[in-house]
Amino acid sequence: MDIRGKIAVVTGGARGIGRGIAAALAEAGADVVIGDRLDDPGVASAATETIKAVEAAGRRAVAVRCDVTSAADCEALMQKAVSQLGGLHIVCANAGVQSTIPVVDLDLAEWERVLRVNATGTFLTCKAALPHLLAQKQGSIVNMASITGLRGAANMAHYSASKFAVVGFTESLAAEVAKSGVRVNCICPDGVRSDMTLGLLKHHTGIEDDAKADALWTQVSAERAPLGLSVEPSHIGEAVVYLCRADTLTGVALPVTAGAHLA
Ligand SMILES: NC(=O)c1ccc[n+]([C@@H]2O[C@H](COP(=O)([O-])OP(=O)(O)OC[C@H]3O[C@@H](n4cnc5c(N)ncnc54)[C@H](O)[C@@H]3O)[C@@H](O)[C@H]2O)c1
Structure with a gap:
């Protein structure tokens, strides 16, 4: 896919890895819609910095309030990309939350919170984007998994379970929509x-x-x-750009770890 002139949605794009992805996509020539929890003032002001980074690359940026655990918010986010920027070609389901708690101390509410944002949020983001991408028979989805989506880690059972879900969902969706010209991959960072x-x-x-x-x-x-x-957010952004451009890649779970997954 030639990224120049394409429209990308990045959830959790206000800060951290999401900002690195937004900036890298803008450098590659895409306009960017950031979906994030803008009702939190700290997140809203961080989103302003991401908008500046995209604009510094000469591209358009819009921030939209979106909680990825809400199907209605995810649908509205994709609609905004189409109505305000004129299309939807790249979707990066990056929003996520993390905590480190041993299973013996992990309560049901925390298990459900992490699974709901990371796994259900990825599903809802992709589901809302699919009608647009399938209709135009083109699109690249990049989900944010984790190295803990490929192997477990102590005190992270809930987080790891949510990221294994992202990897399985990514591979399954990739198989489902491959013939429609939509590619679905995910990235598995270690520490960023x-x-x-x-x-x-x-x-x-x-x-x-x-x-x-x-x-x-x-x-x-x-x-x-x-x-x-x-590994910096900009490195994850470069990997997203690569996966969007790589027309033969789908169903890939790419570790971007500086080799830490081998250690
Ligand atoms: N940083 C790492 O070391 C690392 C490693 C592996 C995977 N990841 C994954 O990368 C992604 C980004 O992580 P980060 O390190 O940049 O974290 P971060 O906390 O710095 O940023 C996460 C962003 O997601 C947003 N977000 C959280 N819940 C949301 C919701 N319900 N709806 C919409 N937006 C929401 C936050 O507001 C924030 O802008 C996450 O999915 C995370 O699990 C991070």
């Missing part, structure tokens, strides 16, 4: 610098200072990854 991961790092280390947490993240992630690199 974002509000989510820096928040967890601060929580677990007791570090309060942002700069100190950021420096520790760089050090720890580079030590952990065989390639000696810290």
